[in-house]
Amino acid sequence: MVEASSNLAPGTVPYVAARLWLWARRTERGFARVEFISEVARQEVVRQLREKLVQKNILLHEIILLRHKAPLVLVQDLLEQLQKLESGVVSISGFERTFLNEHNYHDLVYLNFNREKLAAPLLRQIWWLTPTLVEGFLRGFPDLDSWFMPRLNLRELRSVPLSPFQSSTHTQSIDIDDARRRSSELSNRLKRAIAVGAPEEDQASLARAAVSALVEAGALQEAKVLIQSLPEKLLAGVTSEFARRGTTLTTQGLYSEAEPLLVQALQMQKRLLGEEHSDVAASLNNLAALYKSQGRYDEAEMLFVQVLAMSKRLLGEGHLDVAISLNNLAVLYDLQGRYEEAEPLLVQALEMIKRLLGEEHPDVAQSINNLAVLYDSQGRYDKAEPLYMQALEMKQRLLSEEHPSVANSLNNLAGLYESQGRYEEAEPLYVQALKMRQRLLGEEHPDVAISLNNLAVLYDSQGRYEEVEPLLVQALKIVAEKLGPEHPNTTTICQSYLDLLSNVAQHQPAVLERLLSVGSPMTKRLMEEMRTGSL
């Protein structure tokens, strides 16, 4: 309950709720800023405040801002929402979704420029800001920050009160009770090890294992609670468990499960090691890679740029991590069609990697492949082909014949042949890549969907429409589930599928009849609608 009582500890949920109540009950218009870490604690403050406001017949509105591509649109959206409200207190959260990190902090200008308009409605606004955003305000816009009064800091961390672990299709297979028992047993052993002054490596190893058991089972909240109880010297080791698990899940295409782990790892490392540390850079990179895989290119770019700058500062211009960062950023540009920006970065990265690792190294092969992809995208096939061949040969020799990276090279080379109309050469390579991916990554991996789509497009070019449909339906099923509707790959595959149906409906009556009888239920329904003109 919110009580204006003494001895409330600053930074706690009751203190922040009491301060907000004090402010909200006596003013009609104004801005309060609350810096927060824990979403659960934040919601608890809102709940306590609402209870108190209701007694005084004051409305508490909540605005949760969605992610906007353009910050100006977010501001306009917020203004519209505020203008609809007549009075009361408004709790506004979600700024961090648009103003993600320090690389687009300059976008805060849109808040600064519109502050009079934002302040105009007769409302008491509580702005919930993450530490990164507060820093953006303090650093970049101190005069905007001075508009907030009070400025509060909710430091308390709270756990989710209900289910103590996150469930998912992936983690359900691990017995949570078993994981808890193992973790508890390992924690007890750790306590004993600390008590008897066992070597630090042993303590670190036990701590890692105890946390890992919970993380593997998806019991993130419990893992966090356990981490909070550990001595500080052991924290760096256990943090990496989050990162490791997050990266594994990213590789498996389980992106939505990977994200909280990687974000958590990053936050913990920043707290433990400060903003400038090679482990922080690594965590940022992992998160960026995840965003890239999810098609969240803007967010990925900001993080990759940040990693590159930090690596240069920490390790010097000539370090391997800098080369890898250059490469990662370039690949992202390539994906976005920003070829002119990508090329110099890729060339530089390749030169550095060769110099640092020697000519015979899988990373050199990867780097060569990346350059080939760029030339391929630009239609410079004569430059791309020898590089693809070279990369494939190196990977097969240095990694093994069966490797996801080899599958990537096969896929890429097939794509090149297809672009040149060399369908006969392309098909076996696509099939080989698809099968390898299915074997190595599992039937439902997003990369499998890419292979399915590519093969489908090839068949489509050859007029083999009946073979195209099952491949696209299967690919769609994977991306819809794993990547979500907004991912560029989902859009691409969806478009391929609709193009196919439309082509068949208009020009291929025989195929149409056939699909109506043997196609997937979705295809049958859509074809029927096309035929009757209702689509």
Place this chain on the structure above:
Amino acid sequence: MLTRKATSLEEVYQTLDPKPLETEAEFDAFYRFEVNEVRGGDKVQRLKLGLGRAHGGAHYKALFTGHQGVGKSTELSRLTQEIHEQYQVIRFSALSDLDPVNFKPLDVLLLMMAEVAERTALPREKGGAGQKIPEQSLREILDWFAQDKNTYEQKTDISGGIEAGAGIDATSPWTKVLGLFAKLKGEIKYASTRKEEVVEYRLRRLNSLMQVVNNLMDECNKLLRQISNQEWLFIGEDFDKVGIAATQIEDLFIKYSSIFRDIRSHLIFSIPIALDYSTQANYLSFSSDQIFILPDTPVYHPDQEPHEEGRQSIASVLDARLDSNLFEEGQKLRLIVASGGNLRNLFSLISEASDTAILDKRDKIGARDVDAAINELRSNYERSLGQSVFDKVQIPYVNKAERLMQVYNQQKEAQVPDPVLYLLLQARAVQEFNGSRWFGLHPLVVDILHAQGRILQSDGVGGVRGGSI
């Protein structure tokens, strides 16, 4: 806002609104002239003097600048009140009347043109002159824009009506000009939607536009003088707001400074203080006696001895807003010193301390409340000092600390402007005081350097010389 002093902690928030003072009642209740005495004289009086001399003669042009939170808007409001017999002020803002991200120099000129015409025609009871602008001037405007073939293709989104003088014929040039201005203002406000070629085309015809604008200015001033012996004065504000790109500012005040030089009107513009420090300042079309800097109020002398007059002047501001009985003994002075003489900091410190005391069910602000408030503000200063990816120029903390120490020790080379000094000024870690234009450290920054073992000079009672008390 209450316009009397707060007599209980519950009322404190009502008299500590950091918004600039605007109304006469607010000035009467809260404005204290003592502050001007410790910051190098009353700048408003200087501006008033210049404007008084210029009335009916040459056009007065000045720039006004100062660090955040020193009270620039309050001073400009005071000026507006003090000169109202001789001048009608047209205030406009880079934030609300222009598109702050995309505005171009010409937009400022067009906005001034539209504003002066509309205000001249606006009825007197609504702040205008209620006069009809001669048809000749209107025709010139229409003719100039008639050549601007692309203008009417632009996307415009006008909000709010424009009030015309009474009894105007719908087909008159005035009605057409009003429509034109409405479109122009929409374009100016949403400059990002405008075609680049329109801007370029207009810029090529700047000289002829200047002639049209000046004829209009002459007419409008003549009309205003006829009815009230006043003249129009433009006050352009918020050009110093963080986030307006330096290139836009340089375009306006340096590259197209001829606009200010040639326009036949009185004007005062706010500029970012960094522009005045920069080498570009030499290219401003304003001489140094036309640039007014509003400095901070010192709480320490350069040698870290207490600045009693400064502290007293801040105390007088505070006494106007709060009853002294709301502080336990010695606490008011602690808050004044910790604020570094910056009123925004002071108000925020007191509000924080006051709320802490209320939650503790006490009716006075005590030492513990002040400690907590100072700690909170100090931690903000600390966060804004370290090296951060938020900084446009990456400067390691060690370099900043070195410069801070130079400023603390009053080494003259510390005052040479460079990116380090800009950053520290923007973070308000370094303040600029007047008299002989000296720089000093914010007391909370002195505390931070002391805690880091960089400053060792003790004040003899457990604190550090130049720090909070």
